[in-house]
Amino acid sequence: MNFDFSDDQKQLRDQARKFLAEKCPPKAVRVVLDGKEPYDRALWKGFAEMGFLGVAIPEEYGGAGAGHLELCVIAEEVGRALAPVPFSSTVYLAAEALMLAGSDAQKQAWLPKIASGEAIGTLALFEGTGNPSPKAIKLEATNGVLNGTKKPVADGAIADLIIVAARTASTGRDSDISLFLVDAKSGGVEAKALTNLDPTRGQAELTFANCKAEPLGAPGEGWSIITQVLDRAAVLTAFEQVGGSDRALEMGRDYALDRIAFGRPIGSFQAVKHMLADMYVSATLARSNAYYGAWALSTNAPELPEAAASARISATQAFQHCGKNNIQVHGGMGFTWEFDCHMYYRRANALALGLGSLSYWEDQLIDRMRKRNAA
Amino acid sequence: MNFDDTPQEAAFRETARAWVAANAPKELEEELASSSLGRIRLKHADIVEVGKAWQKKKADGGWACLHWPKDYGGRGATPIERVIWQQEEGVYGKLTQPFQIGEGMCGPTVMAYGSEEHKRRYLPKLASGEEIWCQLFSEPAGGSDVAGLRTRAEKRGDDWVINGQKIWTSGAHYSDYGLLITRTDPNVPKHKGLTMFFLDMKSPGVEIRPIKQANGMQEFNEVYFTDVVIPDSQRLGAVGDGWNVSLTTLMNERMSIGARLATGFPEMFEFCANLMTDDGLAIDDRATRSKLASWAVKASGLKYTSYRAISALSKGDRPGPENSIGKLVAGVMLQDIATYAMDLEGAAGVLTGADETVTQGQFQQMLLTSPSMRIAGGTDEILRNIIAERVLGLPGDIRVDKDVPFNKVPTKGRS
Numbered sequence: 001m002n003f004d005f006s007d008d009q010k011q012l013r014d015q016a017r018k019f020l021a022e023k024c025p026p027k028a029v030r031v032v033l034d035g036k037e038p039y040d041r042a043l044w045k046g047f048a049e050m051g052f053l054g055v056a057i058p059e060e061y062g063g064a065g066a067g068h069l070e071l072c073v074i075a076e077e078v079g080r081a082l083a084p085v086p087f088s089s090t091v092y093l094a095a096e097a098l099m100l101a102g103s104d105a106q107k108q109a110w111l112p113k114i115a116s117g118e119a120i121g122t123l124a125l126f127e128g129t130g131n132p133s134p135k136a137i138k139l140e141a142t143n144g145v146l147n148g149t150k151k152p153v154a155d156g157a158i159a160d161l162i163i164v165a166a167r168t169a170s171t172g173r174d175s176d177i178s179l180f181l182v183d184a185k186s187g188g189v190e191a192k193a194l195t196n197l198d199p200t201r202g203q204a205e206l207t208f209a210n211c212k213a214e215p216l217g218a219p220g221e222g223w224s225i226i227t228q229v230l231d232r233a234a235v236l237t238a239f240e241q242v243g244g245s246d247r248a249l250e251m252g253r254d255y256a257l258d259r260i261a262f263g264r265p266i267g268s269f270q271a272v273k274h275m276l277a278d279m280y281v282s283a284t285l286a287r288s289n290a291y292y293g294a295w296a297l298s299t300n301a302p303e304l305p306e307a308a309a310s311a312r313i314s315a316t317q318a319f320q321h322c323g324k325n326n327i328q329v330h331g332g333m334g335f336t337w338e339f340d341c342h343m344y345y346r347r348a349n350a351l352a353l354g355l356g357s358l359s360y361w362e363d364q365l366i367d368r369m370r371k372r373n374a375a
Numbered sequence: 376m377n378f379d380d381t382p383q384e385a386a387f388r389e390t391a392r393a394w395v396a397a398n399a400p401k402e403l404e405e406e407l408a409s410s411s412l413g414r415i416r417l418k419h420a421d422i423v424e425v426g427k428a429w430q431k432k433k434a435d436g437g438w439a440c441l442h443w444p445k446d447y448g449g450r451g452a453t454p455i456e457r458v459i460w461q462q463e464e465g466v467y468g469k470l471t472q473p474f475q476i477g478e479g480m481c482g483p484t485v486m487a488y489g490s491e492e493h494k495r496r497y498l499p500k501l502a503s504g505e506e507i508w509c510q511l512f513s514e515p516a517g518g519s520d521v522a523g524l525r526t527r528a529e530k531r532g533d534d535w536v537i538n539g540q541k542i543w544t545s546g547a548h549y550s551d552y553g554l555l556i557t558r559t560d561p562n563v564p565k566h567k568g569l570t571m572f573f574l575d576m577k578s579p580g581v582e583i584r585p586i587k588q589a590n591g592m593q594e595f596n597e598v599y600f601t602d603v604v605i606p607d608s609q610r611l612g613a614v615g616d617g618w619n620v621s622l623t624t625l626m627n628e629r630m631s632i633g634a635r636l637a638t639g640f641p642e643m644f645e646f647c648a649n650l651m652t653d654d655g656l657a658i659d660d661r662a663t664r665s666k667l668a669s670w671a672v673k674a675s676g677l678k679y680t681s682y683r684a685i686s687a688l689s690k691g692d693r694p695g696p697e698n699s700i701g702k703l704v705a706g707v708m709l710q711d712i713a714t715y716a717m718d719l720e721g722a723a724g725v726l727t728g729a730d731e732t733v734t735q736g737q738f739q740q741m742l743l744t745s746p747s748m749r750i751a752g753g754t755d756e757i758l759r760n761i762i763a764e765r766v767l768g769l770p771g772d773i774r775v776d777k778d779v780p781f782n783k784v785p786t787k788g789r790s
Contacts, residue, residue, distance in 0.1 A: 001377075001378050001379065001682060002376060002377055002686050002689065003377075003682040003685070004683060004687070249767075253768070257768070264770075265769075267763075267769040268772065273759065273760060274756070274759040274760075276767055277759035277760075277762040277766075278759070280762055281700045284700050285673060285704070287697075288675075288676045288677075288678075288680040289676050291679055294376065295377075310671065310675050313668055314672040314673075317669070362664055362665045363664055365671060365672075366658065
């Protein structure tokens with residue numbers, strides 16, 4: 001059994017960690033947090049140069065053709081550093097959708113631009129309150145023309161390429177939904193940035209008014225593709241969450257070692273130690289579930305839907321747990337803008353919602369387990 | 376990343392599988408497979424008796440304590456081969472319950488501190504199950520605080536005379552030998568005055584009384600010592616070094632990788648998928664699904680955590696500290712699952728008779744037994760301390776009794 005990343009993959013992780021430690025310290029994250037920039041352009045360029053953006057994109061489309069395990073180790077470091085760049089929307093959502101469903105021409109048009117950092121991409125799925133569901137999609141596509149509104153759309157205000165889930169029929173079946181590809185520069189789509197829990201990653205409302213779009217994948221296949229994209233993104237996001245959990249745990253641990261109260265390091269009090277031990281437990285469970293998701297993703301195993309849901313739930317729980325308890329260990333200082341704790345708390349809670357909430361994925365997991373047991 | 380055996384591992388697995396297929400007591404398979412929660416009780420056989428037969432057969436075939444050196448009754452197997460063996464032994468591994476303390480704790484301690492003569496005399500018979508060992512550590516005055524123990528050993532000529540009481544000794548009534556930690560010097564701080572011995576459990580002055588537990592069962596014992604004589608040759612480690620010796624024992628307790636920890640999840644999933652409530656199947660209820668999902672990812676998280684440790688062994692590396700979370704997660708889960716299973720049964724959940732309940736009373740039994748899972752082998756709180764101190768590097772507790780002679784440490788809270 002070799003249920004671990006290879007030495008090369010671990011080396012890539014170390015490389016990414018070193019790069020991010022240098023180029024993305026907390027003060028760089030704060031530039032975006034404070035609203036001075038919509039994202040860190042220099043860092044994004046660095047990601048392209050390091051080959052992070054195209055690591056899982058085949059060489060024929062301008063990528064490195066390495067694979068998803070390599071992408072997982074990078075995602076972990078992105079999460080650890082809270083990198084304020086549109087990485088997840090571009091790489092986990094847009095690029096994955098293109099690779100799954102795009103025509104050769106569409107892949108040729110967009111994947112090299114994603115790999116080189118020229119194009120930011122996203123998936124426009126949600127339309128207000130609610131979780132992923134074909135029923136929730138009202139935006140209509142008629143003869144390749146889109147009308148309707150999407151929100152929230154991750155990085156929607158800075159995206160060049162928008163993959164849109166649209167209604168093409170009203171039979172009540174999943175096949176009512178089709179996917180479309182929109183070039184944001186081609187007109188017909190208006191973006192409005194929205195304030196959100198985690199300003200280090202933007203959210204937007206996109207309004208499509210007679211917007212011309214080209215189909216992505218076969219008509220009526222939209223929901224099936226979205227489900228697959230969400231599963232893949234769930235695994236990759238789980239690695240961001242695992243990286244963030246580990247960092248939040250470390251921050252809490254370090255503070256508990258340094259902070260003296262009642263004449264002793266607060267880390268010597270069992271109430272604090274046990275809180276940190278429980279964070280370690282959550283983070284460990286999340287990492288192990290994420291590894292299983294990585295295996296399923298990289299081998300495109302039939303277990304992927306269940307593995308993805310497990311990875312998603314476990315990582316969401318862990319990052320939320322570590323994020324909030326890191327603040328608790330810090331006490332009052334943890335609630336200041338100046339300390340970085342709130343940035344992890346914000347990211348943890350934003351990531352918990354982006355692909356559908358915890359309760360949605362819990363539901364999915366149980367459905368998928370039942371399906372397996374029935375088979 | 377893959378779950379495959381290396382060619383050598385596959386060959387070893389093949390050999391082990393063939394041997395199990397040819398030798399295992401298949402008549403017990405079904406009963407062993409179904410008793411997945413808590414301790415094993417066989418209807419028509421005595422676990423010690425059938426366990427001994429299986430263990431002896433394994434020893435003769437070279438499959439007992441296989442990670443031990445051949446000279447001491449083992450096979451000289453690698454850690455990963457031991458894991459593969461456990462996987463292939465499967466449900467029959469449950470028959471090894473009477474020998475687990477000997478194999479996991481007493482044996483390694485004798486191996487580390489016994490004389491060559493001791494090792495050759497005692498380890499092969501321990502491995503083959505012909506002689507069963509128990510561990511005499513916990514006392515009424517020292518459970519989590521093991522070093523607070525009071526059982527006295529006093530030197531008399533070449534012998535030691537033991538007086539005191541141990542508690543929570545699994546299998547004392549069928550054990551042949553015991554690993555015993557005692558206080559030899561109460562005038563020094565508590566960790567410094569301890570000494571380790573082993574003794575014949577049939578020695579005059581040893582009295583074993585079963586404990587009636589909170590769940591109504593009797594699996595543990597109190598062991599009383601009245602002027603029990605142990606020759607100095609049965610001392611393990613130096614006089615006063617018992618604490619360090621005991622750390623070897625306890626480390627081994629927590630090292631067992633790939634141990635089959637029951638979480639109750641598979642049973643609970645099955646239960647919820649079949650239980651019809653007034654609002655339909657339990658598994659269709661949103662609140663129930665949410666709980667099931669949280670338990671599911673804990674169970675899978677534990678499984679894949681152990682896979683990570685196995686992978687490290689397979690590469691010849693030392694596993695990381697991740698495995699320390701196992702019992703902490705599983706113990707709480709068992710209790711929570713049992714509580715919720717009964718909640719779903721409603722008022723009838725209160726009944727415990729096998730005929731009265733949906734699942735032959737297994738969740739009721741689990742409820743009553745689960746508190747012990749959070750205590751035995753290190754309480755949840757001790758395990759959290761271990762994670763915090765050894766894994767995260769946080770400081771140890773400030774111990775007020777650290778530099779105080781043991782006989783000056785207070786023994787009562789409110790007086």
